[in-house]
Amino acid sequence: MTQSQQNIIDSTVAFVRETLQGAEGGHDWWHIYRVWNLCKTIAEKEPCDRFVVEIGALLHDIADAKFHDGNEELGPQVACEFLMNLGVKSHIIDHVRNIILHVSFRKRNNNSFKSIELDIIQDADRLDAMGAIGISRTFNFGGYKNREIYNPEIPAKVGMTKEHYKNSTAPTINHFYEKLLLLKDLMNTQTGKSIAKRRHQFMITYLDQFYEEWQGRS
Numbered sequence: 196m197t198q199s200q201q202n203i204i205d206s207t208v209a210f211v212r213e214t215l216q217g218a219e220g221g222h223d224w225w226h227i228y229r230v231w232n233l234c235k236t237i238a239e240k241e242p243c244d245r246f247v248v249e250i251g252a253l254l255h256d257i258a259d260a261k262f263h264d265g266n267e268e269l270g271p272q273v274a275c276e277f278l279m280n281l282g283v284k285s286h287i288i289d290h291v292r293n294i295i296l297h298v299s300f301r302k303r304n305n306n307s308f309k310s311i312e313l314d315i316i317q318d319a320d321r322l323d324a325m326g327a328i329g330i331s332r333t334f335n336f337g338g339y340k341n342r343e344i345y346n347p348e349i350p351a352k353v354g355m356t357k358e359h360y361k362n363s364t365a366p367t368i369n370h371f372y373e374k375l376l377l378l379k380d381l382m383n384t385q386t387g388k389s390i391a392k393r394r395h396q397f398m399i400t401y402l403d404q405f406y407e408e409w410q411g412r413s
């Protein structure tokens with residue numbers, strides 16, 4: 196990494212911390228910080244452009260559409276303007292723009308852009324949705340939306356999607372079956388796969404204990 200690249204990373208950290216002040220606890224600066232660290236761990240094992248990985252990780256949720264009236268263009272736009280003002284080269288800005296556009300779980304079936312840097316950031320973002328941290332983020336989001344924790348009258352199993360709940364809002368536990376338990380099979384890199392395995396197992400153990408406690412059995 197050159198000194199000028201390091202300066203750009205430092206400026207980006209300051210910009211992201213400032214911009215995400217007051218964000219929901221699962222999508223705040225500390226989510227970005229964890230994803231950034233995971234990216235560094237994964238990048239040690241993958242030949243990649245480390246600068247693009249770090250900048251992409253730092254900017255990947257700068258304006259998440261779900262907190263901005265579904266506007267998918269805002270994040271890439273804010274990131275591009277910020278990087279342009281810092282004089283970052285246009286091919287790097289284009290790459291970061293594509294990373295932000297394609298990183299999300301919601302866009303997992305859209306493979307129109309591929310790069311190892313995107314693969315790394317996507318793995319890191321998904322890993323932060325798993326394990327102990329993933330569980331914390333999920334219940335924080337459910338609380339933020341005032342959802343039930345669990346409702347035994349609403350089935351919770353893999354394969355359930357939003358369409359199954361029609362007249363009710365899904366309890367937070369259902370998010371495990373809609374997304375969290377599917378993530379281990381979506382990892383791109385070897386390092387991602389091995390970390391995901393541990394985090395997945397932790398969620399399974401957590402759910403087993405959760406249902407035992409729900410019945411008053413444990």
Ligand code: ADP
Pocket residue numbers: 221259298299300301302320323324329332333334336337367370
């Ligand atoms: P992506 O941007 O990859 O689609 P999200 O930002 O939607 O991912 O999700 C990140 C995390 O936010 C989830 O892993 C979960 O912890 C929390 N979250 C998002 N949507 C929900 C939901 N409907 N219920 C509970 N938690 C959620």
Ligand code: NI
Pocket residue numbers: 226230255256320
């Ligand atoms: Ni994210």
